[in-house]
Amino acid sequence: MLPFILKRVFQSILVLVITGAIAFSMFTFVGDPIDNMLGQERTMEDVERLRAQLGLDKPIPVQYFKFLNEAAQGNFGVSYRQGREVSEIIMERAPATLELAALSAIFAIVMGIALGVFTAIRRDGFAAHFIMSASLIGVSLPTFLIGILLIYMFSVELGWLPSFGRGEVVEIGGWTTGFLTESGRKALILPAITLGLYQMTLIMRLVRSEMLEVLRQDYIRFARARGLSERVINFRHALKNTMVPVITVIGLQLGAIIAFAIITETVFQWPGLGLLFINAIQFVDIPVMAAYLMMISVMFVVINLLVDILYAFIDPRLRVSAK
Amino acid sequence: MTDQPISPQKEAPSATPSRMRRALDSDFYYAFRHSPVAMVSAVVSIVLILSAVFAPLIAPYNPFDPTSLNLMNGFTPPTEPNAFTGETFLMGTDDQGRDVFSTILYGMRISLFVGFAAVLFAVVLGILLGLIAGYFGGWVDSFIMRAADVQLTFPSILVAMLIFGIAKGITPVEHRDQMAIWVLILAIGLSDWVQFARVVRGATLVEKNKDYVSAARLIGRRPSAIMLRHILPNILSPVLVIATISLALAIIAEATLSFLGVGAPPTQPSLGTLIRIGQGYLFSGEWWILFFPACTLLALALSVNMLGDWLRDVLNPRLK
Numbered sequence: 001m002l003p004f005i006l007k008r009v010f011q012s013i014l015v016l017v018i019t020g021a022i023a024f025s026m027f028t029f030v031g032d033p034i035d036n037m038l039g040q041e042r043t044m045e046d047v048e049r050l051r052a053q054l055g056l057d058k059p060i061p062v063q064y065f066k067f068l069n070e071a072a073q074g075n076f077g078v079s080y081r082q083g084r085e086v087s088e089i090i091m092e093r094a095p096a097t098l099e100l101a102a103l104s105a106i107f108a109i110v111m112g113i114a115l116g117v118f119t120a121i122r123r124d125g126f127a128a129h130f131i132m133s134a135s136l137i138g139v140s141l142p143t144f145l146i147g148i149l150l151i152y153m154f155s156v157e158l159g160w161l162p163s164f165g166r167g168e169v170v171e172i173g174g175w176t177t178g179f180l181t182e183s184g185r186k187a188l189i190l191p192a193i194t195l196g197l198y199q200m201t202l203i204m205r206l207v208r209s210e211m212l213e214v215l216r217q218d219y220i221r222f223a224r225a226r227g228l229s230e231r232v233i234n235f236r237h238a239l240k241n242t243m244v245p246v247i248t249v250i251g252l253q254l255g256a257i258i259a260f261a262i263i264t265e266t267v268f269q270w271p272g273l274g275l276l277f278i279n280a281i282q283f284v285d286i287p288v289m290a291a292y293l294m295m296i297s298v299m300f301v302v303i304n305l306l307v308d309i310l311y312a313f314i315d316p317r318l319r320v321s322a323k
Numbered sequence: 324m325t326d327q328p329i330s331p332q333k334e335a336p337s338a339t340p341s342r343m344r345r346a347l348d349s350d351f352y353y354a355f356r357h358s359p360v361a362m363v364s365a366v367v368s369i370v371l372i373l374s375a376v377f378a379p380l381i382a383p384y385n386p387f388d389p390t391s392l393n394l395m396n397g398f399t400p401p402t403e404p405n406a407f408t409g410e411t412f413l414m415g416t417d418d419q420g421r422d423v424f425s426t427i428l429y430g431m432r433i434s435l436f437v438g439f440a441a442v443l444f445a446v447v448l449g450i451l452l453g454l455i456a457g458y459f460g461g462w463v464d465s466f467i468m469r470a471a472d473v474q475l476t477f478p479s480i481l482v483a484m485l486i487f488g489i490a491k492g493i494t495p496v497e498h499r500d501q502m503a504i505w506v507l508i509l510a511i512g513l514s515d516w517v518q519f520a521r522v523v524r525g526a527t528l529v530e531k532n533k534d535y536v537s538a539a540r541l542i543g544r545r546p547s548a549i550m551l552r553h554i555l556p557n558i559l560s561p562v563l564v565i566a567t568i569s570l571a572l573a574i575i576a577e578a579t580l581s582f583l584g585v586g587a588p589p590t591q592p593s594l595g596t597l598i599r600i601g602q603g604y605l606f607s608g609e610w611w612i613l614f615f616p617a618c619t620l621l622a623l624a625l626s627v628n629m630l631g632d633w634l635r636d637v638l639n640p641r642l643k
Contacts, residue, residue, distance in 0.1 A: 015473050026489055140625055142575045144582045145617055148602060156605055163606075259481045266583050267602075281488035281585045289488055300476050 008308050012301040019297040023290040024067045076291035081283045086291045089276065095176045096166055097265070097272030101257045103188055104196035108257075109250060112200040113239075116207025121234055123212065132208075135201040143260060147194040147267035154190060162187045164269040195264040199253045206249055210242035244314050251307035255300045354637045361633040367626035371619070375431040382425035387590075401611050415611040417600065423611060426597060427619050433593040434623070437507050438574040444512030445573075446566050449519020454550045456520065457527025468524070471517040479514040480576055486510035487585050500588040507586050511576050515569055519562060526558035560638050567631035571624050578620050594620040 051057050055066065070076065076086040119128040138146070155163035167183030169176040178184025214220065215238055223233045262274030269275065273292065280288035355361050374381055401415040401423075414423040456467040474482060487510040494502045530536060531554065539549045580586035581595030582602075589596060594616050601613030 011472075014469075015476055018473055026492070140628060141621070142579055142624070144579055144598070145621070148598070148605070148613065148617070152605060152610075256478050259478045262481070262484070263579060263583065277484075278583050278585060281484060281491070284488065284492040286492065289485070293485060296481070297477070304476060 004312060005309055008305055012305050015301050016297060019293060020068065020071065023071070023293050024064055026286050026290050026293075027063070027067060071290075071294060076294075077287045079280075079285055079288050081280070081285040081288070086287045089288065090273065090291060090295065091174070093271065093273045093276050096178075096270060097258070097261050097274060099178060100188065100191055100195060100264070100270060100272060101254075101261055103192040104199070104257055105250075105254060107192055108196035108199035108203055108253070111196075112203025113207050113246070115200075116204040117211060117234065117239060119204070120208045120211030120215065121230075123208075131204075135204060138197055138201045143194065143198060143263045144267050146197055147190070147264060150190050150194055151267070161190050163190070166271060191264050191268045191270055194267065195257060195261060198260070199257060202253065203246065203249065207239075207242060207246055210245060211238055214238045214241050244311070247314065248307055248311055251303055251310065255296075255303045258296060258299060351637060358633055360629055364626040364629040364633070367622055368630055371431065371623050371626070372435060374428060375435050378425075378428035378432050382422070382428045384422040384425045386421040386426045386429055400609075401615075414615045415609075417609075417612045418604070423615050426592065427594070427616055430592050430594045430597050430616065431619060431623065433504065433587055433591055434574055434577055434595070434620070437504060437511065437577045437587070437593065438570050440508045441511035441515065441573045441577070442566055442569045444508060445515035445569065446519055446562060448512065449516040450523050450555065450562065452516065453520035453523025454527055454554065457524040458531055458546065458550050458554070464524070467520065471520055474514075474517050480579060482514040483510040483576060483580060484583075484585060486513050487580065491585075500590055503586065503588045504591060507577060507580065510580070511573050514576070515573065518565055518569070522561050522565060523558060526561065527554055530554045530557055564631065564635045564638050567634050568628065569631075571628035571631060574620070574627065575624050578624075594623075 048057075055063065058066070074087050078084065079086050079089060082089060115131055119131050122128045141149075151163045154161045162183070165187060166176075166178045167185075167187035168181040169178050169184055170180040171177075178188055220233060220238060223237050228237075258273075261270075261272060262277055264270065265272045265274035266278055273295075276288060277292045279285070280292065355365075379385070414427070416422055417426065452467050456464040487506055490502075490506040490509060491499060494506065527550075536549060536553060539553050544553075577586060577593060578595030578598065581593045582599045584599065587593040587596045589600070592600070597616035598613060598620065601609075601616060604610075604612045
């Protein structure tokens with residue numbers, strides 16, 4: 001068990017070192033931030049002053065060392081575009097994305113498992129067939145089209161839900177939340193569904209196929225022969241044994257939810273990290289891009305690591321072979 | 324597959340050694356004829372691709388020719404005559420009076436061009452790296468496959484965005500719009516090579532121990548010749564299958580990036596850019612500016628995707 005975890009930790013550190021190098025080379029070699037920050041009418045003094053201020057006049061190894069040191073402390077310098085500390089901007093934006101991602105994940109997991117079990121148990125029913133065909137369309141539709149479709153239905157035609165923004169937010173100790181006001185809760189619904197829909201269909205299809213697999217096993221037939229109720233068989237015996245692959249997929253999809261939030265946040269103009277990143281790309285705002293890259297790679301690496309370790313704990317076979 | 328009936332006329336006698344090949348082809352054709360999904364998606368894909376290729380001949384207007392534009396025609400609903408000029412447009416016009424049908428045809432050209440070029444780039448890169456990794460093994464193999472693992476840690480759309488951002492930073496400001504299409508191809512292609520490299524490496528590991536490779540090595544052929552002339556032709560069929568599915572994904576990736584504003588510029592709009600533009604008019608009731616490009620994108624992505632799925636089932640069911 002321990003060598004397995006150590007090996008995975010080592011691989012994770014390797015990934016972080018590589019993304020760190022990419023982030024640094026973005027800083028060093030991509031574009032000239034001076035060009036981006038100062039307009040056409042600039043003097044040489046302006047350029048020199050800003051260059052010194054940003055530390056761009058130092059040799060590259062010095063800059064690299066400075067970058068590593070600062071990045072480890074979560075400091076990525078000043079945004080070229082907004083002229084503010086990147087860490088400050090990220091802290092301000094993070095709650096919006098995290099709330100949205102958490103709600104989407106809950107939606108995807110709860111609905112995915114429920115519909116997966118339902119379509120497996122009633123596999124020949126009309127409803128199950130309908131859900132399966134609908135999920136196929138859901139998987140093939142690009143995320144942004146789903147968002148637009150939902151906006152058209154619920155904002156334009158029905159006028160029930162807002163189409164952009166977070167609504168009214170309440171600030172609690174530096175964290176802004178939309179859960180406490182009605183407009184905040186309403187604003188969450190459409191983006192959360194848009195973001196979670198793909199993951200929901202994925203989990204649903206996985207739960208369904210795993211359930212069908214498990215329900216064919218002898219111990220299920222035996223449980224039935226013992227006269228256990230369908231409910232006990234389906235949930236206590238069958239569902240429990242489908243959970244190993246499902247947990248893995250859920251874990252890995254959490255990272256994907258954060259990444260795909262970029263698309264959803266753009267459709268709904270949700271003031272989170274994804275929208276920040278897209279705007280940073282459009283304006284070649286390197287510090288923000290680098291910070292986002294580092295942040296998301298830490299997140300992905302940690303999630304992957306946890307899933308692997310969790311997997312080894314849940315599935316005893318993996319534990320044995322890892323020894 | 325072997326016990327499927329082959330119609331006699333398909334087994335046309337042929338003196339050349341390609342007879343085996345022809346029998347295979349007719350099996351393939353048989354499977355095709357008996358799958359309505361495959362036929363419909365093939366027809367839809369071909370019609371869409373042809374209309375994109377021949378866009379200048381089909382499109383009633385050239386949306387990029389400023390002289391053919393009349394601002395008075397702006398926001399004409401589909402099939403209704405314009406209130407000022409009396410002209411009618413099949414799918415209406417956008418804010419600048421451009422015919423939506425024509426912009427879709429031209430936009431599809433860019434979507435398809437980026438999609439094909441990106442997949443081609445990914446295939447070539449993936450095949451080369453996969454062959455090298457599989458054939459030589461050792462540290463070259465570990466290096467390439469670790470790089471692939473690192474990249475696979477992140478969703479490909481994120482990788483594409485990042486590459487797009489970096490490449491945009493490198494290109495000088497005055498060339499950014501012209502370079503955008505090529506940057507897009509580079510970004511999507513680089514985000515997609517891993518799966519090809521993995522499949523090719525796996526197949527190469529199997530093939531390189533076979534007798535014909537040993538024989539080629541024995542008569543002194545160079546490794547590059549063995550890889551490209553001997554091994555490659557034997558491992559192409561899974562690559563073809565993945566490439567078809569990749570094409571659908573690349574088209575969607577391109578549309579997503581363009582929709583997000585980090586792809587094709589408004590001067591060379593792809594379907595994604597058109598949807599981005601159309602979204603702005605959703606609330607004011609000009610639904611057609613969004614609706615038709617969105618439907619075209621869906622039809623294109625779905626038909627290519629289903630064709631790819633079908634190809635996978637027929638050529639290589641194990642990939643499922």
